Amino acid sequence: MNLGFALGHLMAQAANTASWWKPIQASAHASSVDSLFNFIMYLCFFFFVLIIGAMIYFVVKYRRKEGVPIKTSPIKGNHTLEIVWSVIPGILLVIMFAWGFKDWLAIAVVPANAMEVRVTGQKWNWTFTYPKEGIVSPDLVVPAGQTIKLVMTSKDVLHSFYIPDFRIKRDVVPGRYSVLWFDPAEEATHQIFCTEYCGTSHSNMLSKVKVLSSEKYEQWIANGGEEEGGAGGKPIPLAEKGKKLYESRGCVACHSVDGTAKVGPSWKGAYGTAHKFADGSSLASTDENYIRESILVPGAKVVAGYPNVMPSYQGQLNDKQIESIIEYIKSLK
Amino acid sequence: MDSNRNSAPKSAHAASAGGVEPNYLNAHKGIWSWMTTVDHKRLGIMYLVGILTFFAAGGIFALLVRTQLLGKIFGGPGKQDWLFSGDTYNKLFTLHGAVMVFLVIIPSIPASLGNFFLPLMLGAKDVAFPKLNLMSFYVYVLGGCFLLFSILTGAVDTGWTFYTPYSSTTSTSVVSAVMGVFILGFSSILTGVNFIVTIHKMRAPGLTWTRLPLFVWAQYATSLIQVLATPVLAITLMLLAIERTMGVGIFDPKLGGDPVLFQHFFWFYSHPAVYIMILPGFGVISEIITVNSRKQIFGYKAIAMSSVAIAVIGFLVWGHHMFTSGQSELASAVFSFLTFAVAVPTAIKVFSWVATMYGGSIRLNSAMCYALAFLFLFTIGGLTGLFLGSLSVDIHLHDTYFVVAHFHYVMMGGTMTAFVGALHHWWPKMTGRMLSEFWGKVGCFFVFVGFNITFLSQFLLGTKGMPRRYANYLPEFQTLHQISTVGSYLLGLGFLITLIYMIQSLINGEKASKNPWEAMSLEWQTDSPPIEHNFHVQPVVKHGPYEFPEIDHSLARGGH
Amino acid sequence: MFEKLRNIVLKSGSTAQAGHHGSEPHVLPLKTYFAVFGALLLLTILTVVVSVIGLPQPTAIIVAMVVAAIKATLVVLWFMHLKYDDRFYSLIFIISILFLALFFIFTSLDVFTRGQVNPEESSFSQDGLLLRQEFMKK
Amino acid sequence: MGEQQSSQAAAAGQHHPKYLAHHFESMEQQNASGKLGMWLFLGQEVLFFSGLFLAYTLARIFYPETFLAAHELLDWKLGALNTIFLLTSSLTMALAVRGAQINSKPTMFWNILATLLLGGAFMVVKYIEYSHKFHDGLLPGHFFDAAKAMHNGHPANIPGAPAIFFAIYFTMTGTHGLHVLIGMLLMLWLLVRINRGDFNSENHVFLENVGLYWHIVDLIWIFLFPLLYLVR
Structure with a gap:
């Protein structure tokens, strides 16, 4: 009957593969968290079997039988037993606290030689800015073997930056910085979640940590944070890059490409057509300046009938990226 | 939905044996007599009907949430969700949370069974302030209407925790929901005041503090928390409402506030609130296990004192909800x-209950089955709390499905299982009818199995890193979610069976005697259902609540 | 100490018959009321004078709070009759003050020690203030 | 209470004074229960205001210079006048309770009336302060407009966001004012019951409870006054 031991056996070979019930251990910290997790889990199985086993044993042994005169024991308490079962759990609890506190301090104090990356969470996407290189990217691309320090803040509501593979999580509070660090060991891609409820597309606020070898990382930095060309290494057409930005930068959450109006107007056939604005003025045909202005200062000319809720992408998209988005919109006839 | 409200059992139901005096149900006739009653028993029944109705509503929201989480393969950002859009799903889980916490589980045992049985157990004629008791009921109804009104005008999508700055910037009707909870808080405070004064001032002659049934001790500790914690929730929600309407800048960072401060204000109430929920459950379990094992409770003083200890220490621990929320390292460690x-x-309580069964003569009626289910489920709930209490593991598990499974094991597996067990234990006394033992055990089986399937799988989802409150999820979580949803249907079925045979027992259940379980505490020494002012003659207490005749004191000297 | 506390709780729970110290309430002479009132007025004038002088920052708050606390105790002991009443009522009042202090202490335990490990996180550091000001302008 | 019960109790030959509720054994138990219930309610009130005081403390720590500059705009003389009104009303309320203890209806009546009038005076002074602020545009939260404030001669260079100070000021004094209003309504109801002769030395727990409530409201103002008006 005991689920615990089956699980324990499965647990044993959980080294670096994602077992069916635990993410992989991508860093030293992850394995130390797992070892405390296992310690508490074995302890809980032991006490669970002790308590529930005793309960079942008593129910079976002292089950009332028909016709047998009932004689029950007059025991009302037993001071030694009561002291024993307060002190022993007390000691075990202190051990759990101390071990948890030790590991937790390790994750709180950032090592010295960490490479700093700034993270901005906003309603429903993450953006990562590399201060030295001035690159802004939707994914966290890092070289293997280099400790990374994340300095995070939010633009609107509470979010929470969570990488299960590294077992780290920190709330991203608007108006304040919060700090997190991890040391990626070898090349891999890890999933990033938002775990603090933040509204409509809280479940779509996902991103990736791409751990590259140092050469590939240098290459990535060299061409300004864009994945170099498709398979054949030839440059990707601008509209194609625009489509990737459309999906990764959160435009998809409010603008559709098939004509249906969502939170914002649809991009299908938008280029070159007339638009009436909320403040009564209108524009004969949508041109590149209007699109660029709406990306950088969305509140300037809002299309009539739509809420003025679009966040500004000032400083998050460089000119080449805005160029490719405009190309993409043009291609949507 | 429930028949107690309108069909006070047929007048044909003659006053039970015991005397010509009519019982509390048919002493007065007509809806008006129910609406203006100050009799603690009738108020308990009215609360019970309200709580069960809202429990059904909350349950339906839960089933809708679980059905959404069957989920279509999640195809990437912006993919349309298969059943509900993101917004509707957010409103559903918020309503499930708010209705279950504020309207069902906080008043569940204290307001319905506490109101009904506290005066009976103390040998008193009524609670200390009967009119205040009636007012608390109407405050509860008014609070419920405010919440329903907020549902009709577009519902709330902030989660039952109302975290700012989302709750102060979202466009849904947060203010009316917050006012509803503000009003419900006063019903909780006034009930707490009422019970503490009743326990202090209205005990029967001879009923000293060490002869009180443990349900009364648990109720005393709960009322202590209700009185001291709920006002802080009231002020927090009032500040939130003012912030939304007038832009006061205490919590919203745009206006210079600090959202982590809101979490401190909120959890200062909400963690003691989870002890308001579980402590009455402890009280009920102590009653059921002793009566059905025919044995003294093991370590009476330890259990009574641990209830009060939990109530007090419960006020010092709220920060464990905020380990990852930007709280300072020193505070998190403390x-x-x-x-x-x-x-x-x-832990002392759980060990003592199991020790109580040693050397007993255990009768497995449906109430005892629910008590054993409680021990199983609450032990898992309690033990998984240790994972979330230790700092480094909590960083991984916070706000994932591990937390969802933990608090459902403690609240649903703990308090609601104890509540349904208590209903089975005291049903004969409340309604004068017996419940069918067979169907009781069938219902308990489905609830137990359905519950475990639903929430054991969620522990595994949590360790895999599946975050909370997600409308759709990555493909690797799909199978576990589908298992969990099937489990939730079984759980719903279990409660449906329970509801059906409870209604059936009201209609033509077998008559109940004065003391079907041969218990020794005072509420079993009056008729069932009891007369309007409880006792024909004022009872005098000479011994503790668990001195069963079957206890063989000769064994003590001989010892075995 | 614990023994004394236990007696206060047990004695207060006088069951129905134990009619203790008769039902004739304890009546204070008029003089006491006016004396307490006089003291309260004096203390109010004291706080106003102290604030007008303008003490340096930390002591001003402490003095104001101490004087307010003295005035509060005066009102609670005499006007609210707590001095002559059942000790259990003062126990309730003290418990509620304790829980108030608890709320203050644990919340400030967090607010004041933010950013000790990572300075960026402190709400009072230079860039913390800058970020908050800039965030509020938007 | 149901007539049916008290007649039964009377039938049981028990001496049953008019004010004793059916479910209590003795007047002494009824009074003690009433007072215990009131003290528990006051404990809850203290914790209710604890939230406001903590919000004040932390807002002040986050924005010390705003608080120092902004509360120059409050008129401390009016605040002191209000304090004196409330302290005197506390005295008259205590004398009213004493009047009930010595069974003298006129003392009770006139003292409660005096307390009521003093409470009214407090609210009038509050009204003057609020209308002065409304006129000057020093309003809570996003209603605060610096232009109007500057126009009315208030220094515009209040560092940080003065709206926060006035938000806290209005929240605290508003909630306190609401409690004063509730107290005044209770006292009106008291005057009616005193006239009906409900209170004597044996049964005046309702009057005592309203007194306790009023003293707690005064207690909170004793702390509010220095925090908001005085502290330099």
Whole structure:
């Protein structure tokens, strides 16, 4: 009957593969968290079997039988037993606290030689800015073997930056910085979640940590944070890059490409057509300046009938990226 | 939905044996007599009907949430969800949370069974302030209407925790929901005041503090928390409402406030609130296990004192909800240590209950089945709290499905199982009818199995890193979610069976005697259902509540 | 100490018959009321004078709070009759003050020690203030 | 209470004074229960206001210079006048309770009336302060407009966001004012019951409870006054 031991056996070979019930251990910290997790889990199985086993044993042994005169024991308490079962759990609890506190301090104090990356969470996407290189990217691309320090803040509501593979999580509070660090060991891609409820597309606020070898990382930095060309290494057409930005930068959450109006107007056939604005003025045909202005200062000319809720992408998209988005919109006839 | 409200059992139901005096149900006739009653028993029944109705509503929201989480393969950002859009799903889980917490589980045992049985157990004619009791009921109804009004005008999508700055910037009707909870808080405070004064001032002659049934001790500790914690929730929600309407800048960072401050204000109430929920459940379990094992409780003083200890230490640990929320390292360490301290009295209680069964003569009626289910489920719930209490593991598990499974094991597996068990234990006394033992056990089986399937799978989802409150999810979580949803249907079925045979027992259930379980505490010494002012003659207490005749004191000298 | 506390709780729970110290309430002479009132007025004038002088920052708050606390105790002991009443009522009042202090202490435990490990996180550091000001302008 | 019960109790030959509720054994138990219930309610009130005081403390720590500059705009003389009104009303309320203890209806009546009038005076002074602020545009939260404030001669260079100070000021004094209003309504109801002769030395727990409530409201103002008006 005991689920615990089956699980324990499965647990044993959980080294670096994602077992069916635990993410992989991508860093030293992850394995130390797992070892405390296992310690508490074995302890809980032991006490669970002790308590529930005793309960079942008593129910079976002292089950009332028909016709047998009932004689029950007059025991009302037993001071030694009561002291024993307060002190022993007390000691075990202190051990759990101390071990948890030790590991937790390790994750709180950032090592010295960490490479700093700034993270901005906003309603429903993450953006990562590399201060030295001035690159802004939707994914966290890092070289293997280099400790990374994340300095995070939010633009609107509470979010929470969570990488299960590294077992780290920190709330991203608007108006304040919060700090997190991890040391990626070898090349891999890890999933990033938002775990603090933040509204409509809280479940779509996902991103990736791409751990590259140092050469590939240098290459990535060299061409300004864009994945170099498709398979054949030839440059990707601008509209194609625009489509990737459309999906990764959160435009998809409010603008559709098939004509249906969502939170914002649809991009299908938008280029070159007339638009009436909320403040009564209108524009004969949508041109590149209007699109660029709406990306950088969305509140300037809002299309009539739509809420003025679009966040500004000032400083998050460089000119080449805005160029490719405009190309993409043009291609949507 | 429930028949108690309108069909007070047929007048043909003659006053039970015991005397010509009519019982509390048919002493007065007509809806008006029910609406203006100050009799604690009738108020208990009215609360019970309200709580069960809202429990059904909350349950339906839960089933809708679980059905959404069957989920279509999640195809990437912006993919349309298969059943509900993101917004509707957010409103559903918020309503499930708010209705279950504020309207069902906080008043569940104290307001319905506490109101009904506290005066009976103390040998008193009524609670200390009967009119205040009636007012608390109407405050509860008014609070419920405010919440329903907020549902009709577009519902709330902030989660039952109303975290700012989302709750102060979202466009849904947060203010009316917050006002509803503000009003419900006063019903909780006034009930707490009422019970503390009743326990202090209206005990029967001879009923000293060490002869009180443990349900009364648990109710005393709960009322202590209700009185001291709920006002802070009232002020927090009032500040939130003012912030939304007038832009007061205490919590919203745009206006210069600090959202982590809101979390401190909120959890200062909400963690003691989870002890308001579980402590009455402890009281009920102590009653059921002793009566059905025919044995003294093991370590009466330890259990009574641990209830009060939990109530007090419960106020020191709220920071463990905020380990990852930007709280300072020193505060997190202090809160983590105190969280482990509060685990000790809870452990003492569980060990003492199991020890009570040693050397007993255990009768497995449906109430005892629910009590054993409680022990199983609450032990898992309590033990998984240790994972969330230790700092480094909580960083991984916070706000994932591990937390969802943990608090459902403690609240649903703990308090609601104890509540349904208590209903089975005291049903004969409340309604004068017996419940069918067979169907009771069938219902308990489905609830137990359905519950475990639903929430054991969620522990595994949590360790895999599946975050909370997600409308759709990555493909690797799909199978576990589908298992969990199937489990939730079984759980719903279990409660449906329970509801059906409870209604059936009201209609033509077999008559109940004065003391079907041969218990020794005072509520079993009056008729069932009891007369309007409880006791024909004022009872005098000479011995403790668990001195069963079957206890063989000769064994003590001989010892075995 | 614990023994004394236990007696206060047990004695207060006088069951129905134990009619203790008769039902004739304890009546204070008029003089006491006016004396307490006089003291309260004096203390109010004291706080106003102290604030007008303008003490340096930390002591001003402490003095104001101490004087307010003295005035509060005067009102609670005499006007609210707590001095002559059942000790259990003062126990309730003290418990509620304790829980108030608890709320203050644990919340400030967090607010004041933010950013000790990572300075960026402190709400009072230079860039913390800058970020908050800039965030509020938007 | 149901007539049916008290007649039964009377039938049981028990001496049953007019004010004793059916479910209590003795007047002494009824009074003690009433007072215990009131003290528990006051404990809850203290914790209710604890939230406001903590919000004040932390807002002040986050924005010390705003608080120092902004509360120059409050008129401390009016605040002191209000304090004196409330302290005197506390005295008259205590004398009213004493009047009930010595069974003298006129003392009770006139003292409660005096307390009521003093409470009214407090609210009038509050009204003057609020209208002065409304006129000057020093309003809570996003209603605060610096232009109007500057126009009315208030220094515009209040560092940080003065709206926060006035938000806290209005929240605290508003909630306190609401409690004063509730107290005044209770006292009106008291005057009616005193006239009906409900209170004597044996049964005046309702009057005592309203007194306790009023003293707690005064207690909170004793702390509010220095925090908001005085502290330099």
